[in-house]
Amino acid sequence: MLTRLLNKLRTVLNHVRKPEEVKSFKVNQEDEAAFDTKDLGTASVPVDRIVGSVGRYHDFDSKFRLKQHVPPERLENIRKAMRAGKTLPPVRLYKIKDDYYVLDGNHRISAAKEFGYQDIDADIVEFIPSKHTLENILYREKAEFMEKTKLPSPIELTEVGQYNHLIRQISTHQNYLAQAPGETVSFENAAADWYETIYRPLVGIIEKGHLIQSFPKRKIGDLYTYITFHQWEKELARKYGRGIDQLISEDMEAFREKMSNVRDHEYPEMRRNITAFVLMNVAAKKENRVIEKLFALDEVREVHSVHGDVDILVKIVLTRDLVSSDAEIIGSFVQNQVRQIPGIISTQTLIPGLSKMKNNGTGGR
Numbered sequence: 001m002l003t004r005l006l007n008k009l010r011t012v013l014n015h016v017r018k019p020e021e022v023k024s025f026k027v028n029q030e031d032e033a034a035f036d037t038k039d040l041g042t043a044s045v046p047v048d049r050i051v052g053s054v055g056r057y058h059d060f061d062s063k064f065r066l067k068q069h070v071p072p073e074r075l076e077n078i079r080k081a082m083r084a085g086k087t088l089p090p091v092r093l094y095k096i097k098d099d100y101y102v103l104d105g106n107h108r109i110s111a112a113k114e115f116g117y118q119d120i121d122a123d124i125v126e127f128i129p130s131k132h133t134l135e136n137i138l139y140r141e142k143a144e145f146m147e148k149t150k151l152p153s154p155i156e157l158t159e160v161g162q163y164n165h166l167i168r169q170i171s172t173h174q175n176y177l178a179q180a181p182g183e184t185v186s187f188e189n190a191a192a193d194w195y196e197t198i199y200r201p202l203v204g205i206i207e208k209g210h211l212i213q214s215f216p217k218r219k220i221g222d223l224y225t226y227i228t229f230h231q232w233e234k235e236l237a238r239k240y241g242r243g244i245d246q247l248i249s250e251d252m253e254a255f256r257e258k259m260s261n262v263r264d265h266e267y268p269e270m271r272r273n274i275t276a277f278v279l280m281n282v283a284a285k286k287e288n289r290v291i292e293k294l295f296a297l298d299e300v301r302e303v304h305s306v307h308g309d310v311d312i313l314v315k316i317v318l319t320r321d322l323v324s325s326d327a328e329i330i331g332s333f334v335q336n337q338v339r340q341i342p343g344i345i346s347t348q349t350l351i352p353g354l355s356k357m358k359n360n361g362t363g364g365r
Contacts, residue, residue: 021058021060021061021062022051023057023099025053025096025101026054028096029127032096032130034096035130036128037127037128039125040095041124044120044122047118050064050093051100054102056102056106063113074107078107078111079111090120092123092125093124093125094125094126096126096127096129097139128143142155148167149170155199157225158218172252173193173194173198176253198256202224202255206224277350278334278349279314279347279348280345280347282344290344294341299317299318299337318330330351
């Protein structure tokens with residue numbers, strides 16, 4: 001009887017879920033084979049990127065809250081100091097990729113997360129992953145690129161070797177800037193100017209053109225690299241859509257000049273209005289109901305009854321981005337909005353400037 005009870009107790013204890021803990025640095029270090037180090041100095045670190053501890057991961061839960069078995073006095077003193085606005089020394093962190101682990105300052109991180117701090121000052125030592133995976137190769141390339149350029153924000157790429165293309169661009173831009181008499185331009189300064197006057201404006205154009213939607217597995221940096229490699233290095237013009245093609249100059253410095261008068265975050269407008277007319281035949285005695293439904297659509301501007309071969313003429317105004325065609329946007333609207341109205345037998349679309357009508361066939365439900 002006693003043996004049976006002990007077995008049941010062991011079963012229950014084995015199934016009791018241990019409280020979640022912050023991540024262990026040592027576990028991640030071994031998983032990534034991250035043993036080579038680099039001192040990154042002191043910097044401000046996003047608190048939400050601090051995910052674990054080097055030696056005290058058993059003392060904090062997954063949200064960096066102190067567990068019950070740990071005396072709370074140290075944490076209380078840190079809280080009081082933070083509430084009083086006292087300046088505390090930087091914490092010491094180990095970094096693996098984008099994650100940070102606390103070497104010294106676990107209680108300060110716990111209090112910072114509790115009080116909703118966004119950033120905290122830290123002395124950082126980075127551990128470089130050495131496993132030969134695609135993710136690690138890309139990370140090392142990105143780290144080398146950021147170390148050399150000192151850019152304010154990382155540029156994400158998904159193909160190996162593409163950071164070299166960006167380095168070549170910056171070097172070319174450095175030479176261009178240094179052409180002025182008596183000018184000496186460091187690589188870092190050239191990189192900062194390239195980022196503000198070339199990279200960000202073109203990225204803004206790509207974003208407004210919604211090109212990234214056609215490449216769900218790519219980053220915006222990939223599209224920038226692809227476009228500029230073919231346009232400015234290989235001099236092989238590609239077609240990215242009306243409007244975008246007109247904005248991207250054949251030469252990198254010509255593009256910079258074109259963008260020089262554009263204020264920060266104000267890039268050329270990538271959307272325009274298009275007007276079309278839809279002629280439709282309607283089932284007998286359904287005209288009033290159809291007209292009522294048409295007027296409920298925001299894109300419809302005018303509706304007219306017509307005597308003759310058609311029953312109703314509708315003026316619509318749509319907005320499209322410059323990488324789509326008029327016919328594509330109009331056809332989609334007619335198919336998905338207009339033709340879904342009960343009572344419509346058939347529709348024809350007329351785009352001003354074109355003499356040909358597009359017959360959308362039999363519609364209605």
